[in-house]
Amino acid sequence: MNREIKVASGKAVMSGPDVSRAISRIAHEIVERNQGAHNVVLVGLQRGGTWIADQLAERIAQIEPGLNVPNGSLDVSMHRDDIGLRPIVPGAISDIPFDINGAVVVLVDDVLYTGRTVRAALEGLNNFGRPRSVQLAVIVDRGHRELPIRPDFVGKNIPTQINDEVEVSVDGVVITAVQS
Amino acid sequence: MKHLRSIGELGKEGLERLLESTAQMAEINRRPIPKVPALRGKTVVSLFFEDSTRTRLSFETAAKRLSAETMTFSVSTSSVNKGESLRDTVETISDMGVHAFVVRHKSAGVPWQISQWTSASIINAGDGAHQHPTQAIVDCYTVREALGLTALNGLRVSIVGDIKHSRVARSNVAAFTLLGAHVTLVAPPTLLPANIETWPVKVAHSLDDVMPSTDVLYMLRLQSERMDQGLIPHLGEYSNRFGLTETRAQKLQDSAVVMHPGPMNRGVEMHIDPADLPNSLIHKQVANGVSARMAVLFDVLARGGELNSLQEESV
Amino acid sequence: MNVVITGSTVLTQQGEQRLDVRISNGKIIELSESIKPEVEDQLLDAAGCHVLPGFVDLHTHLREPGKEDSETIETGSRAGALGGYTALVAMPNTTPAQDSIPIIDFVRAQGKRAGLVEVVPSGCITIGRAGSALAPLADLARHGVQIFTDDGSGVQDPALMRRAMEYSRDLGITLAQHCEVSALTAGAVMNECSCSSELGVPGWPALAEELMVHRDIELAKLTGAKIHFLHLSTAGSVRLVREAKREGLPITAEVTPHHLSLTEELLRTFDSTFKVNPPLRSAEDIEALRSGLLDGTIDAVATDHAPHVRRDKELPLDQAPPGMLGLETALGVVLSTVPMNAMDLAKVMSINPARIAGISDRHGILPQVGQPANLCVVDMRAEWTVDPSKLASKSRNTPFVGRTLRGKVRHTVFEGDVVVKNGEAQR
Numbered sequence: 060m061n062r063e064i065k066v067a068s069g070k071a072v073m074s075g076p077d078v079s080r081a082i083s084r085i086a087h088e089i090v091e092r093n094q095g096a097h098n099v100v101l102v103g104l105q106r107g108g109t110w111i112a113d114q115l116a117e118r119i120a121q122i123e124p125g126l127n128v129p130n131g132s133l134d135v136s137m138h139r140d141d142i143g144l145r146p147i148v149p150g151a152i153s154d155i156p157f158d159i160n161g162a163v164v165v166l167v168d169d170v171l172y173t174g175r176t177v178r179a180a181l182e183g184l185n186n187f188g189r190p191r192s193v194q195l196a197v198i199v200d201r202g203h204r205e206l207p208i209r210p211d212f213v214g215k216n217i218p219t220q221i222n223d224e225v226e227v228s229v230d231g232v233v234i235t236a237v238q239s
Numbered sequence: 240m241k242h243l244r245s246i247g248e249l250g251k252e253g254l255e256r257l258l259e260s261t262a263q264m265a266e267i268n269r270r271p272i273p274k275v276p277a278l279r280g281k282t283v284v285s286l287f288f289e290d291s292t293r294t295r296l297s298f299e300t301a302a303k304r305l306s307a308e309t310m311t312f313s314v315s316t317s318s319v320n321k322g323e324s325l326r327d328t329v330e331t332i333s334d335m336g337v338h339a340f341v342v343r344h345k346s347a348g349v350p351w352q353i354s355q356w357t358s359a360s361i362i363n364a365g366d367g368a369h370q371h372p373t374q375a376i377v378d379c380y381t382v383r384e385a386l387g388l389t390a391l392n393g394l395r396v397s398i399v400g401d402i403k404h405s406r407v408a409r410s411n412v413a414a415f416t417l418l419g420a421h422v423t424l425v426a427p428p429t430l431l432p433a434n435i436e437t438w439p440v441k442v443a444h445s446l447d448d449v450m451p452s453t454d455v456l457y458m459l460r461l462q463s464e465r466m467d468q469g470l471i472p473h474l475g476e477y478s479n480r481f482g483l484t485e486t487r488a489q490k491l492q493d494s495a496v497v498m499h500p501g502p503m504n505r506g507v508e509m510h511i512d513p514a515d516l517p518n519s520l521i522h523k524q525v526a527n528g529v530s531a532r533m534a535v536l537f538d539v540l541a542r543g544g545e546l547n548s549l550q551e552e553s554v
Numbered sequence: 555m556n557v558v559i560t561g562s563t564v565l566t567q568q569g570e571q572r573l574d575v576r577i578s579n580g581k582i583i584e585l586s587e588s589i590k591p592e593v594e595d596q597l598l599d600a601a602g603c604h605v606l607p608g609f610v611d612l613h614t615h616l617r618e619p620g621k622e623d624s625e626t627i628e629t630g631s632r633a634g635a636l637g638g639y640t641a642l643v644a645m646p647n648t649t650p651a652q653d654s655i656p657i658i659d660f661v662r663a664q665g666k667r668a669g670l671v672e673v674v675p676s677g678c679i680t681i682g683r684a685g686s687a688l689a690p691l692a693d694l695a696r697h698g699v700q701i702f703t704d705d706g707s708g709v710q711d712p713a714l715m716r717r718a719m720e721y722s723r724d725l726g727i728t729l730a731q732h733c734e735v736s737a738l739t740a741g742a743v744m745n746e747c748s749c750s751s752e753l754g755v756p757g758w759p760a761l762a763e764e765l766m767v768h769r770d771i772e773l774a775k776l777t778g779a780k781i782h783f784l785h786l787s788t789a790g791s792v793r794l795v796r797e798a799k800r801e802g803l804p805i806t807a808e809v810t811p812h813h814l815s816l817t818e819e820l821l822r823t824f825d826s827t828f829k830v831n832p833p834l835r836s837a838e839d840i841e842a843l844r845s846g847l848l849d850g851t852i853d854a855v856a857t858d859h860a861p862h863v864r865r866d867k868e869l870p871l872d873q874a875p876p877g878m879l880g881l882e883t884a885l886g887v888v889l890s891t892v893p894m895n896a897m898d899l900a901k902v903m904s905i906n907p908a909r910i911a912g913i914s915d916r917h918g919i920l921p922q923v924g925q926p927a928n929l930c931v932v933d934m935r936a937e938w939t940v941d942p943s944k945l946a947s948k949s950r951n952t953p954f955v956g957r958t959l960r961g962k963v964r965h966t967v968f969e970g971d972v973v974v975k976n977g978e979a980q981r
Contacts (some may be wrong), residue, residue: 118553137267137275137305144542152266326868346870347743347755348824367872368754380805409754433759 069226069233072217074215077230078198081214083109083122085196086118090210093163096128098191100162105134105151107169107227111198114166127153131201153183160188165212169227171197188190198227240538244350245370248414254376254417260534261380261527267304268530272297278307281338281540285311286329286353287364288344293501293525294364298341301532307540310337314342326356333357338540342366351510360539368404373381374500377531379418381523382455385496392419397449399481400426400508401448403432403470407500408459412440425449425481429470446481450490456485458499458508474507484510496520555582558591558973559931559965562600564921565607565896575605577927580970585923596972598965600931604896607926608640608671608751608966610907610917611881612808613705613784613856614732615640616673618664619657620649624947625861627664629765632945632981633859635670635973638930638963641908641917642671646678647706652691653678655697670981671971672804673929674911677702679718679729685710690717693886695725700912703730705784708766710736715770719779728806728910730782731770734832743834745818752819753821756871758833760788767791771798772807782910783807785858785888789842792810796851807908808856809843811880811887816953826874827865827953830860833876844892853906857884859948879952882945886959896934931965938962946949946979 073081090096097118103112109132112194116130134151136142166180177195184190198214203221219225224235240253249257283302285295295311302309302361312332329340339360342350347367354361364369382396383389396415400425402408415422416439423441424431435442440533450456461481463474471477483497488511491497496518502507503521515521561576564585573885576584611634612709627644628797634642634785644661652661658675662877667674677699678689683706689701689893702722708731709715715731721727739758744750766784766958771794774781786792786807795807810828817837828834846852860877867874888894888903900920908918916926940954966974972978 117328134263134266136263137277137537139277142277152263153270154266182276186267186270188271325864326871344870346872346873347753351824352868352870370754376821401714410754420932432754433746433757434748434751437748437751 065199069235071231071233073215073232075230078214078227078229081120081198082114085212085214086115086122088138089115089165089194089196090119090122092194092211095123096126098163099160099165100129100157100159101132101167102155102180103130103132103186104166104168104176105132105153108167110229111169112167115196129157131157133180133183135179135183138183140175140179155187157182158188159190161191161193162179163211164190165194165196169193169198170203170208170225171200171201171208172225174204174206177208199232201225204217242350243372243535243539244354244361244363246372246375246417249372251417254379257376257531257534257538258380258383260341261376261531264393264530264533265527267533271520273512274304274306276306277537278302278305278540282308282310282336283339283341283536283540284332284337285309285364286332286343287312288349289365291343291365294343297528298362298532299455300529301445301536304529305494305533305536306418307536312535329353333359339536341387362535362539365406365543368406371406371410373528373532373535374407375414376535377524377528378411378457378498378500379414380531381498381520381527384462384527385520385523388417391415393468394420394454394458395423396450396455397423397425397443398457398459399446400457401461401465402426403430404462404465405459411457412438416440419456419514423449423453427471427477427480430465446487447490450487451492453491453495456483456495456497458497458504460500460504461508463507465478477508478522480495482508482510485515488516494518498524502527518546555597556592557598557927557967557970558589558595559598559600559605560589560591562603562605562931563896564605565900566922567920570604570896575921577967577970579584580927582921582923582925582927585921589697590903596974598931598972600964602935603933603964605921605929605931605933606896606900607636607904607908607918607920608930608968609638609857609885610641610643610909610911610913611639611857611884612701612782612854612911613645613858614642614648614881615645615809615860615877617861618648619660622651623948624645624863624866627661628668628670629946629948630859630861631665631668631673632979633879633881633945635968636963636977636979637884638881638903638932638944638966639881640671640930640966640968641674641676641911641913641927643676643911645700645705646676646703647683648976651678651683652676653681655693656882658694658697658699669968669971670979671968672913672917674805674913675699676730677800679704679709681715683707685714688714688721689699691718691727692725695727699727701728701730701782703732703784705730705732707736708732708734711767711861712773716773716777718733719773719777719781723777728780728782728912731766732784733763733770733786736760741872742833743829744821745835745837747818749818749821758831758835760790760835760839763788763832764790764794767794771795771803771805774803775801776799778804780804785810785856786843786846786852787811787813787835787839789839792846792851796846796849799851802823806853807851808854808907809852810849810856810858811884811952812839812878814843814847814855815887815891818830821871824871826869826871827878827951829871829874829876830858830878831876841976850897852904853888854910855884855888855902856907857881859947861947862951863949866964867951877951878933878945878950879945882947883940883952883954883959884930885963886938886961889961890959894916899934911951927967927970929967930963931967933962933964934964935960947959
């Protein structure tokens with residue numbers, strides 16, 4: 060099997076403060092779009108989206124004092140369309156301890172790429188109920204979509220090569236070129 | 240993992256992976272709609288040469304919650320009674336396009352034999368007195384969950400009863416030992432296997448003695464035919480020495496838990512109603528059975544295969 | 555037409571000698587350093603090979619009559635000839651069992667018809683091998699049967715065994731015991747050991763063999779009858795026989811190639827090819843059996859060749875019948891596992907078994923002018939790999955699949971006829 064080799068060290072495209080500011084802006088946009096976010100619940104996708112959902116919940120509470128947006132997490136590995144084609148990342152557990160029927164669910168992830176994770180997430184959400192609507196928040200939209208899915212809230216659009224690896228953390232966003 | 244035939248073949252890493260995965264599956268089972276499409280298009284056949292409604296239902300429920308197709312082969316209605324050989328049976332069903340066989344047989348080793356005659360995965364649902372690995376996964380998961388532990392280092396597990404004829408005992412000794420627990424087998428010498436000194440366990444012949452120093456008390460079913468075979472003089476005598484009575488249960492530490500793989504023999508090894516035990520995990524064992532078997536099916540059917548070694552894509 | 559063997563080392567009473575051999579009318583007629591063959595002579599090239607007395611197997615299951623799908627007297631004879639054997643003692647656990655003159659005659663006649671080896675029928679000790687009443691030992695003995703056994707099982711009842719030994723004492727025959735106290739081996743699948751305990755299968759304890767070895771030694775002491783112990787498999791049995799022989803009792807014993815080479819650990823595969831009775835034992839038992847063979851405690855190597863059809867061997871381990879092939883691999887296994895020279899080999903594979911079987915007037919005789927030409931020509935150094943599809947036996951249940959063995963039969967001469975030439979059966 061070909062082992063992929065990283066040929067260059069990563070290039071930082073967003074700094075830690077950049078990411079933090081993007082999260083703040085998205086929090087504002089969510090509140091604005093949903094007229095106060097009273098009916099909004101956040102669902103972070105395991106595993107890259109959960110810490111971002113946590114931060115969004117905190118920022119929304121600051122923007123709208125007294126408003127504690129319910130915040131859960133969803134593991135989509137059982138809903139993927141490529142089971143058996145890629146290794147499974149084990150051990151992430153869904154935790155949605157609130158009713159999503161009739162709610163506005165904001166799915167939160169770090170990177171939007173092919174759209175397949177989001178498709179799996181939409182299907183997974185069905186097991187928990189029927190939301191009034193679903194919106195999508197991501198820190199990075201790196202392009203290369205394979206499904207008709209678009210984000211509602213974006214930190215930054217960053218054009219990438221198809222083989223690049225994009226890593227998002229509190230310390231920023233790093234792109235690493237990978238060659239097969 | 241291609242097959243799950245024994246805890247030994249699974250190994251520590253595999254066991255821990257399946258325990259993690261069981262937790263994931265348990266979450267799915269708590270959802271309002273406990274069904275995911277993970278194994279769409281996969282076919283799982285239960286090949287039961289020995290009756291076991293509980294285990295079979297547990298596997299079939301697990302397969303259905305993962306959206307696999309299930310088929311049941313039961314000996315009473317099959318051509319095995321017309322003299323068809325095991326190999327012919329397996330090859331014929333395999334030709335129908337099967338991804339996994341869940342096999343139970345009264346003879347040790349049948350899952351290993353079958354895996355030579357099919358390219359499908361084999362999951363051992365009990366072979367003779369040899370192995371019953373999914374039961375051990377269920378039991379280890381149930382203990383971890385109940386005690387809030389991830390490692391079982393130093394945990395004192397006492398397995399009581401007919402060790403000699405028990406696949407549950409053999410799988411659980413292997414599994415608990417892999418996870419760092421200390422296992423004590425409690426039985427009259429006639430119900431212990433020969434050469435027990437080569438096992439990684441302590442042996443005790445008095446249940447009363449081990450009660451105070453037990454964290455997990457695991458009672459095994461005693462079949463009355465053991466008396467006919469002369470391995471014990473009398474069921475009553477066995478029951479007096481190794482049965483869980485109310486008085487005896489009081490010798491357990493408050494934190495100790497009680498387990499039983501079912502079906503229970505009331506009045507033989509279980510005198511006390513498990514409902515009267517403060518720390519019985521017996522119902523949890525059954526409930527967790529479906530989650531653990533989902534984890535196994537998913538591991539074998541979705542994680543297995545050479546495609547597995549593809550590098551993870553970023554998404 | 556004469557047969558001339560050239561270039562060979564012949565094992566004679568004077569030791570190993572570089573000699574050619576001329577055979578005519580079933581007898582050796584010339585042994586000399588260089589024989590000039592006539593045009594019409596059949597030549598056997600034996601360069602680098604030893605000429606030995608043809609091997610004698612004390613323990614062959616030929617399955618005919620009754621189980622001709624797993625072996626026939628003809629296919630078993632062919633396998634024997636390819637293994638260097640010129641005589642096979644046919645075990646009596648056929649269907650019907652070899653407990654009457656018509657069955658004995660049938661087996662002999664089928665052996666003659668195949669014409670590849672001498673098939674020497676054994677008789678049953680008890681009628682139908684049922685262990686309850688003596689078979690007509692004297693009638694059968696008068697009919698030429700020399701060795702009696704209930705092999706497949708041992709005679710359980712000590713009183714019956716005592717009677718058999720008393721009755722047989724004056725008949726000049728040998729009783730051969732399959733030593734297994736069956737009450738201790740109910741349902742047994744393999745040796746009772748840590749492995750059987752891990753696999754959760756009933757074990758066959760060494761004690762079950764040793765108790766009967768001990769009983770029969772004591773009965774031999776009491777009755778003076780000759781007893782032969784079949785397929786010894788434990789260190790304890792070797793000790794018992796060694797002590798009994800020291801006391802001068804008329805006891806002989808055999809060991810199989812598989813008990814000299816394979817351990818119980820092979821059962822971990824659940825492959826019933828490795829299921830055999832008595833079962834494969836521990837490495838310590840193997841050591842004891844090898845030294846017993848080398849110091850003469852064990853007189854003979856016998857194959858316990860036990861063919862089974864694939865269908866039967868594919869049953870679950872506890873239901874599959876015990877037994878493994880042996881005739882075509884015996885020489886290679888023995889030479890690969892026990893250090894032996896040509897004379898040692900001839901003793902345990904030919905001379906001693908011929909004596910025990912009561913056929914040493916025509917088998918197991920070191921090559922000598924005027925003696926019957928039952929010979930095998932073996933390359934003691936040739937290496938070969940066991941391929942079950944190339945075996946002549948009708949069954950395929952060899953436990954030595956893929957193993958490289960040292961020692962191969964090049965030619966076999968039976969009653970003066972070349973039945974195997976260059977490793978190929980001639981009939």
